[in-house]
Amino acid sequence: MKTTVISILGTTMDRRGKGENRWDKWRPTISMCQHDDLLIDRLELLFDRRSTSLAKQVREDISQVSPETEVVFHNVNFNEPWDFESVYSSLLDFARAYRFRPSKEQYLVHITTGTHVAQICLYLLTEAGYFPGKLLQTSPAERASNAPGQYQIIDLDLSKYDQIASRFKKEHQEGTAYLKGGIETNNADFNRMIEQLEKVSVRSQEPILITGPTGAGKSQLAQRVYELRKQRGKLKGKLVTVNCATLRGENAMSALFGHKKGAFTGATSDRAGLLKEANSGLLFLDEIGELGLDEQAMLLRAIEDKRFTPFGADSEVSSNFQLIAGTNRDLIQCAKAGQFREDLLARIDLWTYRLPSLKERLEDLEPNLDYELEQFSNKAGYRVSLNKDARTLYLAFGKSPAASWSANFRDLNASITRMGTLADGGRITRNVVAEEIKRLEGKWLTTQQPPNPTTPxxxxxxxxxxxxxxxxxxxxxxxxxxxxxxxxxxxxxxxxxxxxxxxxxxxxxxxxxxxxxxxxxxxxxxxxxxxx
Structure with missing residues (x-):
């Protein structure tokens, strides 16, 4: 496979030395053709027309040190070499017009010459794939050395660097553990879901939809996604949370999108609204399926355009918010029934994650039990724990068919709170657990409504x-x-x-x-x- 180098002519460094003295100076474009272990078949040399004479000198010198290297001239307009937008546009135009053949040639992008702005642009264009190759960095040899200098080839596929890949993996593991609240969960499906959500949380700003039954932990997960993004510098605003089930009529419009003074009876002053409050931050709309169709329509435009009109206002306002939506409803069925806009569902359904109920992941009951005990101990100010018999009894009941966990982790949290409060000396005994089991059985019995067996x-x-x-x-x-x-x-x-x-x-x-x-x-x- 042939090697092609794309390089900007160094109008300063490639001009060093006059006459024969130029061979006593390190010139980056010349020197990269002098390495025995770097054979360059073709050099695509980019320069402004004003540097044509220098380009011809460089091509002549390369023919002496590497006659097998073909030097191809490209006139690129660098009228404003320190203007980022101008330089990037010129190099992008070149990349789009150039006929790359990656199956037959390998490409190196030389980032030593040109202004710092040009070097940054070459890096960005290579990272984005407009230049399908690797970076080539050259440098002069050490003093008193006759070597033509040094070079380094940099592959922007960071997974190929063991140390960097190891750090990425560690960061991913830390982020995944953070999203799980530090709980060592055992459910394989849940763990895979959280591992993917960690990647999405730090790589994407698109809406995330979290579904699942009430009490499965949607609000807590949204909070952790926000905190993870803020740690990684993905947003700087605050988290704004709203339960859409509490919004009705004019109150819904006003709460979400704000209003102008006098927009309706009781509007005695302007109100910014929650979408505006979430600017540069994250908006968590819990129970989004409860929103009315009018609010859904306005929300869709706000998501797509980051603009909306407050209630009673004549002009639009903007808010660059990120969105997480939560629901325990089947939004697909709601859309079919005309209760939820299909276009809004399509917009928020890019990344959808269903949180399973506690009953569906009973293998995680014990680690969540320990987590709730630790949380209660922190609040109470003293350590609370289960003795061995009490733990065995509680876990056996919790995993049995008699335990419905109808309110999911809220049931578990309330159960630990009751037992921790009743535990003398912070020690939850078998008797305390037995009493709690009766309480849970009675609670779940009243919430279940089995059919009358005589009337199937x-x-x-x-x-x-x-x-x-x-x-x-x-x-x-x-x-x-x-x-x-x-x-x-x-x-x-x-x-x-x-x-x-x-x-x-x-x-x-x-x-x-x-x-x-x-x-x-x-x-x-x-x-x-x-x-x-």
């Missing part, structure tokens, strides 16, 4: 129709009603399977609870999504 038609007729229901024996109706009831109370087939097969699943080497539920429902022509 209330559950099954909407799914099977009258004819389908009547075709089943009453025994089958009762069984199917129980299955449907469990599926309705579960957020996934895996969770339903853990409840339905709580004994037999422990006898299997590998559990595929979702598949067993799918087979049961398929017998009756049903799918889990139908029940949900």
């Amino acid at each position: 038609q209330l559950l099954l007729e909407p799914l099977l129709g009258s004819a389908g229901l009547n075709a089943l024996d009453y025994y089958e109706q009762m069984n199917l009603a129980g299955i449907v009831s469990v599926c309705k109370a579960s957020s996934s087939m895996a969770e339903a399977g853990r409840k339905l097969f709580d004994k037999s699943r422990n006898l299997k080497k590998s559990n595929n609870d979702s598949h067993r539920v799918k087979q049961l429902l398929a017998k009756y022509g049903l799918e889990f999504s139908d029940i949900q």
Whole structure:
């Protein structure tokens, strides 16, 4: 493969020395052609027309030290060599017009000559891929040396540098741990999701949509994304959080987009609004699915154009905010039902992450238990812990089908708060745990509404129709009603399977609870999504 170098003529450094004395001076464009281990087949030499005579001298000298090197002239307008915009535009025009053949040639971009502005532009254009090659940096030899100087080839693919790649990996691991709140989680799907979210958080400013059931930790995750971005210098403004479920009518417009004095009854002064307050920062719109269609339309334009009109105002204002949206609703279904704008959903659905319920990641119950104990201890000012028997009892119950964790991590937080408060000497005993289990069972029993076993038609007729229901024996109706009831109370087939097969699943080497539920429902022509 041939080697081609793209270089700007050094109007100062390449002109050093007069007559034969010029060979006693280090001239970067000449010297890079004098290295035995750097064979340059072609040199694309860029210069202003005013330097044509110097370019001809340089080409003649290169023919003496490296006759195999072809020197090709390119006149580039550097009328304002210290103006960044002008130089960048000139070099970009050259790069777009040049016919690169990376399959046949390798390219080196020489960044030693030219003004500092030009060197920066060459670096940026190479990093962006307009020059598909590596950087070439040259320097003079040490004093009293007859060598033609030194050179270094720099590959901008940083993953090829072990030390840099190691630092990137460590930074990624630290960011991932930060997003998880320092909790050593074990759920593989959750861990993979957080690892990707860390990359997105520091590399992208596009909207992020976080979905999942209430209490799964959407607000806490948004807070950590904001703090991570601020640590990495990706934003400098503040975090503005709003629960869209609390916004209705004029209050929604005013709260989000601001208003002018007198815009409506009670508007006694101007109000900037939350979008304006989030300028240069991050706006977290929790429960975005609760916004009205009018607010959704204004929000879409604000996301795309960073401009909006306050309520009652004649002119627009701007706000360069970043957005994270949260919801526990199925926005796709809401859009189909006309309750959520499809164009807004398309705009915020670029990066979507679903936070699983606590019931779906019971392998993370123990590390989250320790986290909540530590948090409570910090607030209380003294250490609170579970003794061995108490921990065993609590974890066994928490992982059993009897534990629904209907409010997810809020249930866990409240449970630890109660036990920590009742623990004498900061030691949570088996008796304290037993009392808490009864309290949780009673709470979850009242929130669950199983079907009346004598009337399975209330559950099954909407799914099977009258004819389908009547075709089943009453025994089958009762069984199917129980299955449907469990599926309705579960957020996934895996969770339903853990409840339905709580004994037999422990006898299997590998559990595929979702598949067993799918087979049961398929017998009756049903799918889990139908029940949900």
